[in-house]
Amino acid sequence: MSGDRSPAHAWISTRLVLETLLIYLGLCAASAAAFQLDGWPRLLAAPPLLLALGLWLDRLFNVGHEAVHGKLFPDQPRLNDLLGALMFAPLLAPFAVVRKIHGFHHGHNRRAPGVATLDVVLLPPGPPWRRRLARVSGFTLWLLAVFAGGFFIHSLVSVVLFLLLPTAVARRVSPAFHGWRPRHRLRAWLELLAGAALHLLVWRLGGRELWLATLGLPLLAFAWLWSLMLYIYHYDTTLGGEVRHNVRSLRPRSRLLSWVMLNFSEHATHHADPTLPWYLLPTLRVTPAHPENQRVDTLAAAILQQLRGPSFVERPPPESAP
Known part of the structure; x- marks a missing residue:
């Protein structure tokens, strides 16, 4: 790890975890209290709190992302992974699966059209109507x-399918699962069931209203926010073998937002060196290798540019057998 392994790093990570969990619990308590109100007070108080909880679930995801890279507690890998799984539990995201998929993302990001590219649609061969249909549906x-929120729903369904598919089939379906072992599957099942148990426990102890106020509706808000921002750092950026450079950074106008996101918008620096902890990203900022990727520099502009839709590329013909 290129970042600091000193006791200061351990303290920063400890503070980060405690701060994140305590604010999460505080927001949950406030949302639960808002749901106890009636009429206009509830209608006025509940939506902003649900949105704040959805945004704070993104903070939990970003803390889990630190753990995915082994940066939370690098000298204590079991503690690191346990805390990462804890952060992902409300999101129903198995830590083992996220680590595997995210590792593929860093290793193959936009290597070629159709390889780790969410914004590229490969047009099928055949008559023109098939390509027109592919463009409209794409x-x-x-x-x-x-x-x-489709990216979140797709991710959740994909996780379940991969857990249900035999390991050999999962590897054929997605190259991200090369090296996927039965022990990874077992661990992922346990992590998914732990997240489901958390949701069930809140429902059983506090009823439907408490679950909606603290987990159900905030998860919907998170799904929308996360899907909006999932690909803003890679949308319409360069393609090619230098995968760490196919990325952009953004400049949030709010220091509060940078704090919530753990400087995730310093994405070019993160891809240049994924071992850097979140608090070093702004001070060790890299100059983008491809300036053309920096067409936008704010979160709002990066989100809105996605309205242009995906890129459509002719599917290359299959290589003929020798």
């Missing part, structure tokens, strides 16, 4: 994925 699915 554009529609892209808008739903980005602006209607």
